[in-house]
Amino acid sequence: MGSCIICGVDVDGGGRICRSHQEDVVFDFRGDSPDQLVANRFYRGVVDGYAEFGVFIDLAPGVTGLLHRSELDRRLDSLEWEPGDDVFVQVKGVRDNGNIDLSWSIRQADREFRGALVQDGETEYVPGEDADEDETADDADEEPEATPDAAGNERSEETDAAVAAAVSGSSGNSDDSDDTEVNADETAADETTAEETDANETTAEETDANETTTEETEADETAADETTVEGSDEADDADAEYERVDIETLPDLVDETVRLEGEVVSTRQTGGPTIFELRDATGVVDAAAFVEPGVRAYPEVEVGDAIRIDGEVERRRGDIQVETEALAVLEGEEAEAVRRRLAEALTAKARPEGLQPLAGDEAVAELGEGLLDAAEAVRRAVLESRPVVVRHPATADGYVAGAAVERAVLPLIRDEHAKSDAEYHYFTRRPTEEPVYDMDAATNDVTRMLQDRDRHDEKLPLFLLVGTGSTVESADGLDLLSVYDVEAVVVDAAVADPETREQVDTLVSPELADVDDDLSTGALAASLASAINDEIRSDLVHLPAVSYWADAPDRYVDLARDAGYDRERIAELREAVALEAYYQSYQDKRELIADLLFEDGGDLAAHVSEQFREKLETEIETASANVVTESVDGVEFALLDTDEYTHRFDFPPTPLLLDDLHRRRANGDAFATVGIGTDELYVRSTADLSVREVAARADEIAPAADVSTAGLREGKIGFLSGERDAVEDAVVAAIAEQF
Template identity: 30%
Template sequence: SLNQMEKFEVVEISKEVPEIKIIEAEDYAGKLVELRGKVTHVKITGGPTIFTILDEGGIITAAAFEGGERAYPEVNASDIVKIIGIVKRRDADLQIEVLEMERLLGEEAYAISKRIEDEIDKKCEPPYVEFLIESDILENLRDKMVKVAKELRKAVFESRPVIIRHHWDADGICSGVALEKSLLSFIEKNASSEMKHLIKRKVSRAPFYELEDVVKDLDESLEDSEKFGDKIPLVVLVDNGSGVEDIPAIEQFLTFGADIITIDHHFPDEKVDSYLLHHINPYKVGGDSNYTAGILCTELSRMIDEVPGIEFLAAVSVFGDRSSGAVEKYIELVGVSREELVNTALAIEFEAFYLRFRSASQVIHEILGFGRKDRQKKLVDILSGYAKSGIEEQVRTVMEGLKLQTLPNGVVLAAIDVENYAKRFTFPPPGKLTGEVHDRLKNEYNRLVTIGYGPDFAIIRSEGVELDIPKFVAELREEINAGVDGGGHLVVGSIKFIPAKRKDVLSKLAAKISSL
């Protein structure tokens, strides 16, 4: 025994283990390996500490056990490390069970970091894809789209959270889902499925990034950073984010190191651009709002990763936002009837209205065809039926309060009191209801402006009249002390004001329409 031995020596021995790249891990399942890479994320759990490791070949997680404590506290995100461990299967993913981890420094670390950076930069470069339709507008947006697609692919490799904030209507939802599906698909092919939680699609009830939304996003992001070591996110504003009303929320998030990207088809205000990393908007290249956010995000998503059936989202968004012209080619691509597309847009908006602030990805994905096809048809038929019934009932009652006036310039002004002639908190909401009334009236009048008003808001729809609603808002703000704000498209939008000044605001608005 050792106690009986007078002389002995303890010698440390080491075993030669193969050094591999992450892309080779599949071939070494169950074996001891060594790998070197960059830590992109550190997650502390009740059990192991999970390190996300990146090298030239891909991403893998490494689990280090330290009795419930933070393992290797000297190792943080962005460090270069050498790991010795066993490659194991964890559900559908591979994971390294760490036996040793060492932080590398100096020239070796720099060389590895530079090598990874150069290779990942190439991997982030989106493939060239032809647009689904021929369009000079889209071609003029291509360079900007490529940059945004690269930024989003890069966020996956860097384990950076991506918040997709989109408007709640059919166009906004189709836009958000297009980006969500392509990013999740890209993660499946290039990273661990554990990283899917970093893609967060969220709904905005307002047609801009309001302070209520940014406070939630910011608080959640800071909490995740504190608890799990998450990075400050890349925020993508979809179907909003182009106006001055977005700036207060954007500015607040920027203070904490976020980057903001806008993908929108509302008329843009140049002031917002100085706050954005990138801004994709058809107006910037001679287009207009007919190029919906759903179209822009569908085409962009194909640069991130191809997802079967994604073109259906573009077609639904065309009907959801009543777009026309060249973009109607997307309808021909999907091989379904116009009635089915209209019903899908209605079903999405009906469900979204009652979901309020919840994104409810699984239900929404089912309605949009990313689940069982038989169930999708039933869902769309049921929900669109409820939506149509609700619309007809509300239109019937609100038409009793309709007031029509022919202005001196020949424009017919239709005013509907949605406060007193429609149910509250019931589908359709005031904006949708105003649009439905307008669609019925425009069959009778060539030059028409419809205003649906409530105690502190006015919703505007127009046909055959060249309005500039953002300009109206700016002028009203100067002319009357009523807390006026709002915006939207040039010919479709909304205005907010204080209730005490409703009569003054509506009178001045009618005068401006009369002077066109």
């Protein structure tokens, strides 16, 4: 029985990784059959070549899999892999015919995995170990066969293996071969000395000499251990040699030895070195420290410690990394000086200089302080290496708002972090399928953030909720976040409740600031994005117009037209985003949405928009033929049974269908559209109705139905399905009372 290289628990069958950590380790496959591969594991591979439908990856000689283009997180033609490149992929499965299905791995560097193993057929072992080590452990009492060394003394096979490893420079991590060679040389020297002592016991002088050599070796090892533990002594000795530099200067200092001071952002153990992510006032960089493969270097160092590192600047797979030669945890005045530099730089860099609303929107300007607070929170999170999680509704307006913030934040992350894939680690956009930030969404978020904290030593994120989370219907979800004391910022142009102020750190909404104007969340978020990063302002100017379904304010229409987006083009973008927002609504579709809103020359949006119109017209035709009209107290109603006369599990979603149906049929000041399903209904009205008051009154009229507001933004009301007919009558009566 083996033990897990990450957590140490016993593993059945002699394996070296437990079930819960299978996806934290990367494997070098040295088998000869696809059947030996294990599904869901990550493997190192080599790019073999491209096809129209994907990339072929060699996992071992004669063992090749296909990474289909549908598994990529970007377009196939934007993939920068070349034949012969080392890459990392996940095995989805092996088909009966031996074909290997692969999926994309966001981790494309050794240091991003917590460990590394070799899989030789069905045998697993740590790189650098003998593949049969586990099998021979039970035979440890047997004397190894001895062979004479160059001096005629006997030497064991174990010693030969150590010397061979030292000569060949083999290690489990190619990035750390120099360090491994040094350790292998020392190990071989120690073992050879011990063997020579045993082989020459008959000669007193040789015995004395060997004992002296052993004592000297032990003294040297003790001194080396003390140097590792007391890293500060080594760092102090180097004061005259190295001058402290800023992380932002490291790209110009490759192959030079430098000194860095900063705060530990995260630590992670790979199959080779320990990786310390270090942040100073100018940026973040990875520092690799090596003891031996898979062994934690400087175990006394914790996240949040102020440290000093001396090491050589290197470039690994295009990323800047520091190979640590000495590390010291700073205390007292030295630690305080580091933290003071960080705090001063953070304050100076986090607060935007001011807010310049897009199109000079005066309504947005009135919300300026709140938007600046929100922008500062986002910028501070980036500077503190805290992930930013953006939540928004899976609607056209929601996607426009989320994409605007994404466009602003990603360049800041790239500037702050040396790792080329940092933007995928430190920014996440998660659309919500429901109109509120409910317990389902909050539980998902908390589960992910705790996994990232415990498995990858990540800091707890900042949550930015745009177009959701501003009403009391989100109270339970927000309360769950607050248990972990995470920062939450809410920006919503449509609806908000004063009670939400107490549950979040920053709340921006026109409804709470006596600002009376027709703002969309997309328009508000676009101005927020320009405050976060003014350098991308020109990318955002057309977004506010895209975010309105009808009657976009002239100021935004003119702004978009000046940037080359006429009304037809704006409509195409809006409809294309709405269609893509519906499918895989829980996915961010980062590259696809960016292509539509920022990169598309016209063909993609026009194509998707055409699909949108065809699907919507088909559904509108069916719905219109089955609308029931009636008049109650002078109010005209259009009633639609959405269970019977819509395709509930295909595009368009019910709220979007009812929006369009209502716009087409409204023929006066007193007109309402009600779409009723099994246990929920949606209200649309020409009057300024209070959905909460409608739900409350309907609950009084039909007390057995448990009527309640399910979403203010979408005019959604929930009820018990058994009281459906009573609820329909009650809601119609309640609406008529409000006209």
